[in-house]
Amino acid sequence: MQSALATLEEALNESEVFDPLQARKTFRMHLSDIGESRFLPELMATLRREAPGTRLEAAPLPHDEIAAALDSGRIDIAIGYLPIVADTQRLSLLSDRYIVLLREGHPFAAQWRTSAGRQGSRGVRSASEGLEALAGLDFAAVRTHSDTLRILQLLQLEGRLRLTVAHFLSLPAIVRASDLGVLMPRSIAQGFVVHGGLEIIEPDFPLRDFTVSLHWSRRFEADPGQQWLRQRVCDLFAAR
Numbered sequence: 001m002q003s004a005l006a007t008l009e010e011a012l013n014e015s016e017v018f019d020p021l022q023a024r025k026t027f028r029m030h031l032s033d034i035g036e037s038r039f040l041p042e043l044m045a046t047l048r049r050e051a052p053g054t055r056l057e058a059a060p061l062p063h064d065e066i067a068a069a070l071d072s073g074r075i076d077i078a079i080g081y082l083p084i085v086a087d088t089q090r091l092s093l094l095s096d097r098y099i100v101l102l103r104e105g106h107p108f109a110a111q112w113r114t115s116a117g118r119q120g121s122r123g124v125r126s127a128s129e130g131l132e133a134l135a136g137l138d139f140a141a142v143r144t145h146s147d148t149l150r151i152l153q154l155l156q157l158e159g160r161l162r163l164t165v166a167h168f169l170s171l172p173a174i175v176r177a178s179d180l181g182v183l184m185p186r187s188i189a190q191g192f193v194v195h196g197g198l199e200i201i202e203p204d205f206p207l208r209d210f211t212v213s214l215h216w217s218r219r220f221e222a223d224p225g226q227q228w229l230r231q232r233v234c235d236l237f238a239a240r
Contacts, residue, residue: 018224020051030078070217
C-alpha cells in the first residue's frame with residue numbers, strides 16, 4: 001500500500017512544474033549551527049537571485065529524527081555529516097577531516113611544530129608518537145559532534161576534556177582566551193583562523209576523515225521544487 005502511494009505521489013509530482021521566478025514556496029532543511037554559517041550565505045544569495053519569492057527555514061533536528069522528517073515532508077533536505085541517518089537518498093558534497101584549533105602562540109602549537117620538524121629531519125614521525133604528545137593538552141568539544149568525543153575516547157584522552165558546549169560558534173572566543181584545544185572539522189576551523197588569533201595543528205587522528213552529504217527522501221525525489229533545490233545545492237557545494 002505504501003509503495004503504491006509513493007508511486008502515485010511520484011506521478012503527481014512529475015506532472016507539476018516548478019518555476020523559480022514565480023514560486024512562493026518555503027523550503028525547509030536540517031542544518032547544524034555551523035552548517036548554517038557554511039552553507040546558507042551562498043545558498044541564500046542563489047535563492048535571492050534565482051527564486052526571489054521563496055523562503056528558507058533551517059534548523060537542526062536530532063539525528064534520529066531526520067529520516068522520518070524527510071519522509072513525512074517536514075523537511076525537504078538535510079545537509080551534514082550524518083552517519084546514523086539511514087534509508088535516505090544521499091549525495092556526497094565534500095570531504096573534511098578533524099583537526100585541533102588552538103590560540104595563536106599556544107605553547108603546544110610551537111612544541112608540535114618543533115617536534116614535527118625534528119622528526120622530519122630523521123624520518124617520518126609515527127602516528128603513535130604524534131598522538132601521544134596530545135596527552136599534554138586540555139580539550140573542549142561540541143557534544144553534538146559525537147565523533148570528536150569518540151576520538152578522545154579512542155586516544156584515552158577523555159580525562160583531558162575540560163569543556164563541552166552545544167555549538168561550535170562559541171568556541172573561537174573561548175579558545176583565544178584560554179589554552180584549550182578544540183577538535184573540529186578543518187573547513188570550519190579555517191573559517192575561524194582567517195579572523196586572526198587562532199591556528200591549526202593536524203594530528204593523524206583515528207576517524208579523522210569524514211564526508212558531508214546531502215540527504216533527501218525517495219518519496220519526494222521527483223518533486224520539482226525539491227529537485228530544483230537539490231540541484232542548486234549540488235552546483236554550489238559538490239566537490240569538483
